[in-house]
Structures are given as structure tokens and as C-alpha cells.
Amino acid sequence: MELEALAGCLSSMSCAVTQVSTGLIIGMLLFLVASGLSLIFGVLGVINFAHGSFYMIGAYFAFSAYQLTDSFTLAILSGALGVGIFGMAFERLFMSKVYGRDVLMQLLVCYAFILILDDMVKILYGAEYKLMGMPQTFALPPFQIAGGFIPSYYVFMIGISAVVGLVLWLGIAKTRFGKVVRAAAINPTMVGALGINTTLLYAFVFGVGSMLAGTAGALAAPIRTLTPGMGLSILIESFIVTVIGGMGSIVGAFIAALLIGLTRSFGSMGFPLFVDGMMFGIMALVLILKPSGLLGRPVH
């Protein structure tokens, strides 16, 4: 434990700014992935264990688009939309067949796709690591705020993630379509009886959830190495976030993702050898005190 270093950091404006920004960087990317996972579970009632693989193919889609067009905007769009469309197809062709079935069956389908997608990536791109590279627009020295450092790309990444999260929240909470989605999450039979095509609705929601993972992958592509299997680590952290935030709650996922991000950033100063342990510790604490998560609906 290096609590003295942590206290020193908290009392220094430059250190606090840098570490808070670090927490936001880690947290916002995690939020994008976890909110997709949470959305799919909240509406469809299935846990998409292949969600990490969607993050991976989002990164590879962006990588390919950037190689082909040299346009970062197209790279992000390809990652987001490509995975969104893929997610819809995946839901229609495979996941829809296991709705209402044993969770082990859902796990089996998802695990099969984790392996298939990893191998597909290996065949198409090779087993070696790839890096998309930083777009020239962001090849700038980091911004200095109160003596702390924040790279321009991370400002962009945090901003995009926040906008996507806000649009998602507004769409779910404040629009008629959002009301339908929320109603379908509670009583899909009634929604169907009102003449709404729930099959299409489910596919769309699954597509949006997948798109969030794809967006995160595309945003990570310039700064993280791309390898087959890269989705696994973020999947684990995303599960921690959804458990802490509450399965099905977008706002809960946001709060939990920031909590994990800040734990990682300040933890590296104060308890560097126990950062992962602390994340799981928080999750355990939430499960004991509020098993449905911070903002999750109680399960009866």
C-alpha cells in the first residue's frame, strides 16, 4: 500500500486532474461496452457472452476501413455500423433460437461464436498484433489543465462516449420508441398484442447494443493493439460494471464504469498491487449490500 503517494496525489491539483482524466478514459470506453451488454440484458433478458468479441470485430472493422480509406471518421462508422448490422444478424439467426431456453444453451451459442470470431480474425488478419495508428489530427502534445496532462485523442474519446451515452439515455428515457423498448422489457406479450413487431424490435435492440461494443472497439483501435481474443479482458470488466451498476440499467452502467475507471487510476497510485482485487472487492460489496446492483431492478 502506498497511501502516502495517494494522499500526495489527491492534494496536488496536477496529479488529481491527470488521474481523474485517466479514470474517465478507462471508464468511458468501459461504459460503451457495458451499456450495450446491459441494454441487451435489460430488454431481451439474455446475457451476450460474445459481447467482447463484438468489441474486437469493431476494432478490426475500423482498422480495415482506415487502411482502405485513410479516413478516421469512416473507420469509426464502419466499426459501429458494421458490428450493429452483424449483431442484428447474429440475433436473428442464432440468439433468437435460444430465447427462453436454459442459460447454459445461451452460453454455449455465445462461446461458440467467441471461438468462431477469434478464428475468423486469425484467418483474415493473421495471429500477429496490429495497430491502426493515431490519425494525424490527434498527433498533438497533450492539453495541460491545472498542471495535469490530457491527450487530445482521449478528450475526443471521452466526448464521443459521453454523447453516445447521452443519446442512448435520451432515446430510452424520453422518446416514444424508448417507451416501447421499456414496455417490451417488462411485458413483451402485451407490446406484441398492441401490434408492435417485437421480433424486429428485439433485433434492433440487439443491434444497438452490439453497435455500442463496436464503437468502443473502433475508438480503441488507434491506441490498443489488435489481436484475436482481445475482447476477453474488456468482457470481464464489463461484467463487473453491469453487476455493480445493475443489469439492465444504462445510468447504473455509467456510474459503475466511472467508479471502476477511478479505482484503476487512483488505485495505481495508492494500492498498485491490489487494483484488480479492489474492483472485485467493490463488486462483492455491492452484491452483498444490494444484490440487484446500484440501479438495477430487484429480481423476484
Add this chain to the structure above:
Amino acid sequence: MATTKGGVPRRKFLKGAASAAAVGAFATTITGFPHIAGAQAKVIRVGMPTILSGRVAILGTSSRAAAQLAVKEFNESGGVNGRMIELVDRDSKGRPDEAAKVTRDLINNDGCEIIIDAEASSGSFAVQEVIRDLPVLCLHTCSETSSLTADPKIHVKTAFRSARQGIHDAVAGGKYASAISKSKGLKRWMTCSPDYAYGRDNTAEFLEYLKIFDPNVEVVDQVWPKLFQPDYTENITKILQVKPQAMYSALWGGDLVAFIEQSNLYSLFNNITFFSGGLGDPPVLTAIKNLPAGLNTVYRYNRFYPNKPGNQAFAEGYNGIAKQEPTNWSWQNRLACSFIFEALKRTNGKTEGTALASELKGMALDSPFAVEDKITMRDSDHTIIGYPAAWGVTSSKFPYVENFTAPAWSEIIQLESEWKKRKGYA
């Protein structure tokens, strides 16, 4: 009525065959001698357990490509005594238990008479134990862990290492870094290395020799990101807070690529003199999109160092089949093949493990990878000396590392022998 086969009654024949099989199986079990299928065949099968999938697949693919190239050249030159070589590779998936299993399979089922162990360290220790049981000739070509050959307790008579060794790099790195720390007055040091056995051992050895050569150095902090961690932001911002003057990192492969790209966002290398134990590998150098100039790295491979026509020819040939520059593992595997070919020539094609091993002990080979003329397979501990234990500086010009400097091998060997005494290895 009993039928006969070649005049022998069928029942008697079957009994005899069953007895022979039982005796054979018993002998294999008791003595540990391998069943080597096709041992008398013209083709000499060389088995290669390696990592061909997962995050470090490049270790296996670049090892295999170099060995394939060497075997092709050997066969085209007529082989040895009319016998050609066939390379049989197997994927261990980076798992030590699988490495041991595929090695046994290669020897017992595939009839391999020689093993090129292109495993990472954890796998190599497992393969070493298989070779103890099935004593064919084995060359470890990727493990840099010093104890594999330095520790007499795990010595195996037919096992050798054709790879750089951690302690050699540590001595060379300590000497190189101390010269810079003294000239620039770099007293505050920090490390950022992966949190597993290799990362911690490699870092400790580097610091040990850095402090021997420059006692004024002070290690102010150490960060240990997880192996294969995707994001290093929390580590990088911590480094920014600690403000060291210099830093050593044992990160390697894709992890190092991500670390450098993410560090660039913070302009980390503007104020910190960086020393890397893994940056010198050409695929790493080329994967980094914005490689800062002036970073210090250990030699991994460079087509212009040693600056010999044979080295450049190797790089060209390798590039022709792999479509990229060779890696550190490539030249080590190419060298292993050269040792094997020379040993086979000296035994006139005889593949028995102890016969080949006795030829390899102390063998000094003319090699394009030698710092001077020869690389020697040291008799005492079955490991190579005379290879490039050098350090250089990154540049924007291909092949992206230049100005290599290396201590004399006599100095490395002297300090290595003192280290062995301290460790109880000598």
C-alpha cells in the same frame, strides 16, 4: 484347422507377434527409449513444438519460417549422406503441458529424431523434462531464462540452447545504460515491466548490473502492468507523477507497441530516457506507427548488425517467404539449424542423441550472426556465446535501430561466472 503364414501356424504367429509387441511396449516403458518410427528411413524428421496461436503466435510463426528456410537450403544442397530433413511443427498454444505432450508425440508417434524447441520459457522447461526421458538431441531456440542451462540441477545431456540468455543481456544492458546514466546524470530511475516471472526476473537482473556499473542510480518506483494488459494509461500517468529521469521496461511484443503508442499521447519520452528489453525486434518496430527516435533498446535482430553479407542474405531470404523482417526468434532458429546440420555432417547422418550432443559440445560455428567470426556452443553449460549482446538507439530510418554498441564477451563471461557463483550454479 490352423492356417499357416509362411509356414508358421497362424496361432503361433499371432502369439509371437503379441509377445513381441508386449516386450517392445515393456522396453519402452521401462527404459524410456523412444519408439522412433522410420529411424532408418532416408528422411530425418525434426520436430518443432512451438506457439502458433494466441497473442504470441509470432514467436512460432517467425521461428518456423526461419527453420523452414534453413531446411529448404540444406535439402537443396544435398542433405547429409543422401538423407534429407523434414520439419514437423506442432502448436502448443503456449501451454507448458501441451508443449510436453506434443514433444512426446513428435518423438514417439511422428518419428522425429531431433527436436527444435521453439517454445517460450515456461514451455521450454517442460520440454527439457521430456528430453530427459527421451534423450534425442534438443535445441531450445526461444527461451532466454538463464537457469534453463545455467542451473546444473536441470542439466540434460542432449539439450542445448541456441538463444540469447537473460544474464548476458543484463550485463550488456547494465553496462550500456550506466554509461548513459553517468554522462547524462540520470539518477532517478523507474521500471515498467509485465507482472509475471520473466518481467520481474529480467527487470531485477537489469537493475542489478546497472547498479554495479553505476552505484549512484536510485530506483524511485516500479509499476507492474498485467501481462497482455490492453491499456497502460494508469501506469503512464503514474510515471508522469513520479517524474523519473530514466526508465527500463521489459514489456515486449504487442504490449510494448501499445505502451509506446499510448505513451506518445502524453509525450512521455520527451523528458525520460527510455531503455527497452524488447523494442529491437523488427515486427515491434514496424508495428509502432509513431516510433520516437532516441529510445534505447537491446539488440533483437537487425539486418545490418552484424554487418555481414550472410546476415543480409538471411534477411532477404526470410523476407521472401515471410514478407517481413526476421525476428529475434528467427535468427536463433536459423542458428540452431546450422548447429544441427553441422553436427549431422560430423556424425555422417547418425541421429542418435548422445552422438550429436558430443559433436555439439564446444562447437564453434562460422555464423553471419556472430559479433566476431564464430558463435560457440559452450561445452560447460550447453548455451551459446559470441552472439550480439548489444544495445542500440531507435531512428526514423529503416531498419529503425542504429549505433549498436556491445561489451566484449570476455567481460560478459567474467561477470556471468561471478553471477553463477552467487546463484550456486558453479
